[in-house]
Amino acid sequence: MKRTIIVIAASFTLGSAALAGGWKESDANGDGQISKAEHDASVTASWAKMDKDGNGQISATEAGAKAAAWKDSDSNSDGQISQAEFVAKKTAWWQQADADGNGSISQTEYAAADAKHAKHKG
């Protein structure tokens, strides 16, 4: 159990609270921008990785170190994060982060969104 949590936490060290898979993982074609499609793919992949027992929900145990941060993704408050809940949350972030509305997130936009996020939390 402990080992599982450590592995999950490690896979998220690159990422912030905002990007599911971290910048490098999300920018699949390496053009320095994260398109909506790249974002969605990364979010879905990250979510699937977390759902260890494949029951279509991420429990607090499966979320591990992320459980606290993910609490606000649980929109129906059933203690589980469904894929739809996760994608909805991440999509909302992505749309906010795309400050110039050109349909992709640059590293500058990402940094700005991340800073804003950190400030909110802090």
Ligand SMILES: [Ca+2]
């Ligand atoms: Ca699960």
Ligand SMILES: [Ca+2]
């Ligand atoms: Ca839920």
Ligand SMILES: [Ca+2]
């Ligand atoms: Ca943009």
